[in-house]
Amino acid sequence: MTASRWSLRHHRLQAILAVASIGTAVALPVVLLSVGGGVSQHELAQLENSGYQLSISAGGLHGISGAHALVAQIDALPHVASASAVLSVAVDLFLPTGGVTPALAEGVMPGAFLATQGPTTAGLFPHPLPLGDPSDLAHYANGTYAGPPALDVLVASPFAQDFGFGVGATLGLGATTNRSAATPFTVTGTFGVPAQTLGPAAVFAIVLPLSDLQQLTGYARAGAGSGALLDQADTIEVALAGSAATSVAAISQVQQEVQGLAPFYGVSALTDQASELRASIGVLNGFYLALSSVSLTIGLLFLALVLLRRVEAERRTIGIRRALGLPGRQIALGLARDGLVLAAAGGAAGTVGGIAVVTGLARFGSGSVATAAGLALFDPLTLGLLLAGVLLLSLGASAVAARSALRGSIPEALR
């Protein structure tokens, strides 16, 4: 039986506490890195699978005006497969059962919308969108909004289920809670929500033609006299055709051309957004690592205290070993071995514990916490590096204990 094994067994409480503290210290980074990494990767994947390559948006709080006209101009550019203006506004929804509820509505150009979505989002909707005029230009009528509105609306399946109505029902939509001012829309279809309910598609309760939503909410009106027309959208998404969609040069060229059409708006390439997101993820990971370092430092300080306590308790036996002439290196190695065993046990316990916490949150948690936990990625390389870091730092804790063990005179230790 080696002294180390005996030592761990006969200082069981200290060993358990050290393992628990290191386990707790390791569990935090496991949770942070796995959930944070998973959510980041999910966001990045969503962005990279968006289905569009360029996005036009206005700075500040105001949106893009003249959206229909701008979309027509962009559509005419080479390499452009489709451009789609989108407006998101909260409206009041008057239910067939008589209730009223606020709901987030998304106004889209029915024919272009799905062409600018990635396969995951597009797959949630019926093809083609049953929202009347695919171009959304009939109602828009060159900015007069004198054409016939579609008055069709798609409803998120869970929303329809919750409120007990389906396709064919009539919903009143209004910008205020005044039912008499509401406009009747016909439910012409439903759309699903993604399994991972993080992202925009999850929160939209209804989707309707852009011009209908603009007019309903005051984002479409002719200016008084010679005033400018308000034809507002939040963003315009542009999908490129064929190989241009993956060509950096083509994307950059179309980006410049669109910027020329809309000099006052920001035109960003998705590749740039992805780069920015990656940079943000890097910053976030750095934050996670900093937080993890604090946690690990506390755990390893506790390990150092346990090892120092052991040195104090075994000062005489260490003194005997030194008196017999055992090299200090052997004594230090014994402590390092103890530290490594405790750190490895704590690291393993923390990793298993962290994974269990995340799995439990995904299974039994609620809302976005459960969703985020469900996205967690347990990267073996990251976990391995974390464990290696813990073992390395435990050597530092052992070195502190070894220094204490080998300091002082042997006769003092033997007293």
Add this chain to the structure above:
Amino acid sequence: MSPVPEIAVRAVSKSYSAGRPEEVRALRGVSVVLPPGDVVSVEGPSGCGKTTLLNLLGLLDVPSQGQVLWDGRNVAVRSERERARLRLTGVGFIFQRFYLLPTMTARENVELPMRALGRPAGERRARADRLLADVGLSPRAEAFPHELSGGEEQRVAVARALANAPGLLLADEPTGELDRANTDQILDLLLRVQAESGSTLLLVTHNPRVAARARRHLRMEDGRIVGDGPEA
């Protein structure tokens, strides 16, 4: 067996001050030479510096002043690592309170110094078993110290001290916690081992019966050697 060196201290003083309001001078300019194969007792009242002298001779401590000479070389100025190596290969310690490692069996305690020297496991075990047989403890080889009597513990300590066949055996009150029968048994053992190996044996004691077994007697008082001769 390690070559038996001539051990000497020259004008050695040792003071302690840590944690005390006044400096305590444990040794005051002590000089003595121990030729190879000598059997020496160090006698004197408690606190006269006997153990301090033993600690310096065995390189457990370093003097505040003076030299500790092994075959004429001042080993007190060497690094702790070098002194540890000398202790391991050249010195066998036997303490009053035995100082066996409680976590190890009798055999493992005896094997410990050999293990530190990197001796092969088979060789270690064979020598440990032989040494335990020499001290009459073969049947107790697997016993832990708390399972042994005081006399048995000290016999294990003697076996451990002999593990690396040192040239210098230092025994600090080796029979201080033993009854008369065990005292005689341990002394017989030590003297037999010394005679067989030719090593130098230094016994620190205040027991006249123990001292009487030595061939040379150092008498200490107040940190000084006040007597050195064949008469107890």
